[in-house]
Amino acid sequence: MSEDRYQLGLEKLAEIDGEQGQKVVDALQSIAPEFATLMIEFGFGDIYSRPGLDLKSREIATVAALTALGNAAPQLKVHLHAALNVGCSPKEIVEILMQMALYAGxxxxLNGLFVAKEVFAERGIELVEAP
Structure with missing residues (x-):
């Protein structure tokens, strides 16, 4: 069972996060490889693989939650890439982040928008045309 969860989780991680997710897993190998396994099995094998929401909806919720936390910029960056990977447009992402001003302050x-600016720059995405 655990091996099945791990394999399913790895496949889902690759589908959602691509190389960004694998970088997180690789970075954990020298300090907490068991945590990487837990993240893959539970987070991606059990939760992200559930049929109740599509991946875009899951990433919208994740981006909103990480933004609201206010102290998870590295994780937000990974999930902003993931949101783009699963079909969120840059404009939708900006709207999600702006919505958080109402509920998270x-x-x-602002912190979320600046992380998004970094992610968009890495991907060559320009939202506002230069004057």
Whole structure:
């Protein structure tokens, strides 16, 4: 059972996060490889693989939650890439982050927007045309 969960989780991680997710797993190998296994099995094998929501909806929820936390910029960056990978448009992402100002405060929304700016730059995405 555990091996099945792990394999399913690895496949889902690759589908959602691509190389960004594998970088997180690789970074954990020298400090907490068991945590990487747990993250793959539970997070991606059990939760992300559930049929109740599509991957885009799951990433919208994840981006909103990480933004609201206000102290998870590295994880937010990974999940902003994931949101783009599963079909969120850059404009939708900006709207999600702006929505968080209402519920998590302006500092959290600003932090999220600046992380998104980094992710968009890495991908060559420009939302506002230069004057």
């Amino acid at each position: 302006f500092p959290a929304a």
